[in-house]
Structures are given as structure tokens and as C-alpha cells.
Amino acid sequence: MTTFVDRVELHVAAGSGGHGCASVHREKFKPLGGPDGGNGGRGGDVILVVDQDVTTLLDYHHHPHRKATNGAPGAGDHRAGKDGQDLVLTVPDGTVVLDKQGNVLADLVGQGTTFVAAQGGRGGLGNAALASARRKAPGFALLGVPGDERDVVLELKTVADVALVGYPSAGKSSLISVLSAAKPKIADYPFTTLVPNLGVVTAGSTVYTIADVPGLIPGASKGKGLGLEFLRHVERCSVLVHVLDTATLESDRDPVSDLDVIEEELKEYGAGLENRPRLVVLNKIDVPDGQDLADMVRPDLEERGYRVFEVSAVAHKGLKELSYALAELVSEARAAKPKEEATRIVIRPKAVDDAGFTVKREDAEGEPLFRVRGEKPERWVRQTDFNNDEAVGYLADRLARLGVEEELMKAGARHGDGVAIGPEDNAVVFDWEPTVMAGAEMLGRRGEDHRFEAPRPAAQRRRDRQAERDESEREYDEFDPF
Template structure:
């Protein structure tokens, strides 16, 4: 049964915002007390958080679909809907988040590091929030915005200071078991290690982590064996240790040729592995033939510039010298790293000529189509109830104030041309009528209700009624001159 998973495709869906409420306050002797519709709640986010207690992506392998809760709709009496609950997804330290095209979205390293994989939708405004001096009783409310839905790929890259690399059965698992408290599976057949193992080593005042990477073979950088599955676990390590088997039973192998093969695979894989500090461990010197072979190849390896250690994981020989040498390399690497700067707030002001949207001309079946793209126009369209004429008029007012009307005219749009707001796969398309859009501000008193106006004095009402009778009489006389 699979217990370790280091790559999954995750389908996340953030919560949608709740709809606003269109309501009018009513009570005895005051049937029209004004709009009191509450706002909808915000949809929950989907958040990835690094948790040191999590070491695998297995949970997301079994359950790849994750969804946050929606915001609740608003209600009358100015009651706002409840916000949706954020969905927290714990991931291992060293998780890389990519989109489906392979672009890196986030590199999550360090306890508590977070990334919002799906943004919850905004809640819609109720008619109480939409009321103004000009629009005293809106008969509509805004809809909630749908939450983000996206597919992301999670890849785990082990966070360790030292990586043990080498052929299968070279003794890497045995070595990490005696250097640290790790207890990996150890057997006398190739590919015993199927998952990376981590251990913690203390050498004097230095504490570092060491990773046992599953065995590599020729062609590993191209995916042969377990190569591509686990070479990425070496990327973050600051020191590489070549574990060479001096007691191999294969006649066509020897420590030097093994080293050349693994070095070629590391160079082919890239990711800067060819430039990492490295040293060589000649393992299994407790076997007589192993010691003899180590004595033969050591001068050749040292001539190449490698620091060489002869060890025996079984007999516990040479381990102290090796652990302190690794501690020295790790300490040097840590000292060379730039100091972490305090968090800075980066402000990116909007450009002076940035209208917040774009208008582009397209050709569809030989007919012009003008596409409007922008965060505000697209969100406003999603928030509009197109079954409500007043809400559609409110959208027209907003687009006109934003300058969409002017930009369409500059782009050459004419009466009856198609206008699409939003991306091609999810756009609202309508025939453009410039006069309707240009008159939106003149008709801006949408939502006013004369019944909510202040009552007129009795004398004024009598004068108004008399004026209406005089006007009717005059019309009658004009129509009947005799």
C-alpha cells in the first residue's frame, strides 16, 4: 500500500460569495420604512500551509478535490450573511505549487508559510448598501461573486542539508541509519529504498539533516528507474555525498565508473546540482575485497579533487570523521547564505493611463466583436441579476462612469456591434446601443420611490390639486372650443 506520495494534482474550489438581499423595512403604520437588505457573506479561501508534522502528499492523492464553504446570503433587517469558512490544507515543508503548464506559483519552505490556492468570492451588496440620496429605494441587490476554481500541481522537494546519492544497494540506507536515528528499510537487493528517508545528525555544535535518496542508475535524468521521481529531492540539498560500493558483485562496475555515471546524470538533470559541494564515501571496507578496492581507487579520486572517506556502516568505521566533515561543509554553506531581510511592503501604484480595463476588436464570422477585459467590468457583470431591469440599468451606469462607453467609441464600435465582457469561454455578449449607454446617467434616478419622499404640507397639497384641476379644465376647453 502506498504510504509516500510526492506529486499530486489538486483540484481546488474556493467558496462563492453570498447574494445580497433586496428588502424593504415594513412595520405597522409604516409599510415603507426604506431598504434594509443585508450584504452577502464572503466565500472561504483555500489556503496551503506548511506543517512540519506532514511529510507526504498522500491525503491529496486519495482526495484530490477540495472545496471551501460558500458565504451565506444577506437577509432583511440589515442582516449580513455569514462568511464562508477558509479551508486550510497542510502540506510538507518544501512543497512547490505549479499550474498545469508547469509554471511555479509558490515555493513553500518554512513552518507556517502559506499560499492562497483559491480566492473566495466577494459577497454581493444588499439594497441597503446600494441606497443613496439619488437612489433611495433600490429594487435590486448584487449577486455574490463565484470563488476561484483551478487545478494546481503539488510537488514535494525534500528540505535537507546533505543528500546521499549512488547506485542501488550502495549502502546509503545503512549509512543514514548509523549516522542518525532514522530507521529506513535495509535489504540486500536493489531498489530497497523506494522513498526518501530523512535523518538528523549532530556533530559538535552543528546539527544538520541528511537525506537518503533512492538509488540512481544510468538514464535516471531521463526518467529511467526511479530517477525523475526522486532527483528533485536532491535539488534543495547544499552538500552531495557520493556513496560508492567497494564490494559490488557486478563485474562491469567499479567505484570510479559508478561515480562518473552518477555525475553525468546529475549534470544532465541540471538545477545547479553539478556545482554543489560534494565528497566521496567508499563504503563496505569491512569486507576484505572492499578495503583492497578502496585502497586502489582512492588516489585516483583524490587526484580529481574529491575529499574521500573510507567507512563501514556495519563496523561503524570512519563515521565520526565523515559526520564532522559534513558539518563543516554545511556550516560553510549556511554562512555564505545572505541574511534574511525584514519583510518589506512593496507598493505598486496604478499607472496614470491605466483605465482598469481594455477594449480589443475581434472578428467573429466576419462580424466585429469588441471584447472588454478588466477586473472591475468582469466582476460587475457576474454580480448583475439580468432578470432585473433595474439591476441592468445600474450596471450600465457603472460601466459608463468607468469609461467603457468612451473607449468603445474610440475603438470604432457602432450601433448594433457585438460587445463581450469577460473571457471567451465565459463572457456576457450584447448588442451595443450607444444612446442607451450615453443616457444611463440621465436615467440615473433608478430605484427612487416617490412614496418615500417627505410628505408635503396640507396647503401645498391643496394648491397642487387645484393646479391639476385647472390644467384638466384648460385641456377640456382647448379640445372643445364651442
């Protein structure tokens, strides 16, 4: 049964926002008390949080689909809907979050580090929040915005100071078991270690972690054996230790050639591994002829500039010197690292000429089609109840104020041309009717109910109606492109 998983594909869905409520306050002797519809609740986020007690992504391997709760809809009497509950997913220290294309979205290192993998949708405004001096009695409310849905890839890269690398059965697991309290599986056949093992070592005043990486073979950087599965666990380590077998039974292998092969694989893999501080351990000197082979190859290795240690994990020889040498390299690596800066908030204001949307002509099957993309217009479309004429008119007014109609005219859109708002797979398409005075404005004073106004003399009402008609005609003549 699988007990360790270091790469999974996770499907996350945030909660959708609750719909706003369209309601009118009513009570005895006060039948038209005004709009009192409450706002919908916000949808819950999906949040990844580093927990050092978690060491594997196994849970997400078995249950890859995760969804936060939706916000509740608003209600009358100014009652707002309840916000959806955030879904918090714990991940191991060193988890990297990528999108499906392999782009890094977040590198989660350190206890408590968080990343919002999917943002919850906004709650829709109720008609009480939409009321204004100009729109006293809105007969509509805004819908809640759907939450984000995305597929992310989680990759675990072990966080350790020292990585033991080498061929299978070189004695890496035995070495980590005697240097630390770790108890990895040890056997006399290749690829005994199938998961990285971590141990904590104390050498004087220095405490550091050491990782036993599963055995590497020629072609590991190209995916042969377990290479690609576990080479990434070496990336975060500050020091590399080549564990070379001086008692191998394979006639075509020797410590120097083993070192050359592993170095080439580290170089091919990249990620800066070829420049990490490293030393060489000649293991199994307690085996007959093991010490003789170590004496033969040591001068050659030292001539290449390596620090060489002869050890025996079984006989516990040379372990103290190795432990203190590693502590020295780890201390140097820690001192060379730049000090962590306090968290900064980077503010990137939009350009003064950024309209917040784009209009692009995309003719489809010989028919003109203009696509509008932008965070605001796409969100407004999702918030609109297209079964409510007043809500559609409100959307048209918002788009006109944003400048969408003006840009459509500049792009060459004509009466009856198709306009799509949103991406190809999820767009609202309609035939354009160019009226800068948008939507229900052409029908009169949208959202106003004269029952909420004080009575006016008949002559005054006639003058006001005529003034409104004259103003409408002037504005229509001014903006009519035809």
C-alpha cells in the same frame, strides 16, 4: 499500498460569496421604512499551510478535490450573511506549488508558511448598502461573486542539509541508519529504497539533517528508473555525498565510473547541483577485496579534488570522521547563505493611464465582436441579476462611468455590434446600444421613489419634470454618435 506521495494534482475551489438582499423595512404605522437588505457573506479561501508533522502528500492523492464553504446570503433588517469558512490544507515543508503549465506559484519552506491557492468570492451588496441620496430606494441587490477554481500541482522537495546519492544498493540506507536514528528498509536488491529517508545527525555542536535519496542509474535525469521522481529531493540539499560501492558484483562497474555517471546525471538535471559542495564515501571496505579496491581508486579521486572517506556501515568504521566532515561543510554552507530579511510588503501602484480594462475587436464569423476584459467589468457582470431591469441599468451606469462605452466608440463599435465581457469560455454577450447615459437612466431617475420625498407644490413638480426632460435631451444630443 502507497504510503509516500511527493507529487499530486490538486483541484481547489474557493467558496462563492453570498447574494445581497433586496428588502424594504416595514412595520406598523411605518410601511415604507427604507431599504434594509443586508450584504452577503464572503466565500471561504483555500489556504495551503506548512506543517512539519506532515511528511507526504498522500491525503491529496486519495482526495484531490477540495472546496471551501460559500458565504451565506444577506437578509432583511440589515442582517449580513455569514462568511464562508476557510479551508486550510496542511502540506509538508518544502512543497512547491505550480500551475498546470509548470510555472511556480509558491515555494513553501518553513513552519507556518501559507499560500492562498484559491480566493473566496466577494459577498454581494444588499440594497441598503446601494442606497444613496440619488438612489434612495434600490429595488435590487448585487449577487455574490463565485470563488476561484483552479488546478495546481504540488511537488515535495525534501528539505535537508546533506543528500546521499549513488547507485542502487551502494549502501546509502545502511549509512544513514548508523549515522542517525533513521530506520530505513535495508535489503540486498536494487531499488530497496522507494522514498527519501530523513535522519538527524549530531556532530559536536552542529546538528544537521541527512537524506537518503533512492538509487540513481544512467538516464536518471531523463526519467529512467526513479530519477525524475526523486532527483528533485536533492535540489534543496547544501552538501552532496557520493556513496560508492567498493564491493559491487557487476563486472562493468567500478567506483570511479559510478562517480562519473552520477556526476553526469546531476549536471544534466541542472538546478545548480553540479556546483554544490561534495565529498566521496567509499563504502563496504569490510567486504573482502573492498579495502583493496578502495586503496586503488582513492588516489585518482583525490587527484580530482574530492575529499575521500573510507567507511563501513556494517563494521562502523570511519563514521565519526565522516560525520564531522559533513558538519563542517554544513556549517560553511549555512554561514554563506544570506540572512533572511523581514517580510516586506511590496506596493506596486497602477500606472496613471491604466483604465483597468481593455477593448479588443475579435470578429466572429464575419460579424463584428468587441471583447471587454478587466477585473472590474468582469466582476460587475458576475454580480448582476439580469432578470432585474434596474440591476441591468445599474451595471450599464457603472460601465459607462468606467469609460467602457467611450472606448467602444474609439474602437469603432457601432449600433447593434456584439460586445462580450469576459473570457471566451465564460462571457456575457449582448448587442451594443450606444448611450453614454446608460441603462435605466434613459427611463427616468432610476432608484428614486417619490414616496420617500417631502410633498412639493404642483407648480414646482411641473417645473422639475420639464427641467429633467430638457437636461436629458441636451445630454442625448451631445453624446449621440449618430
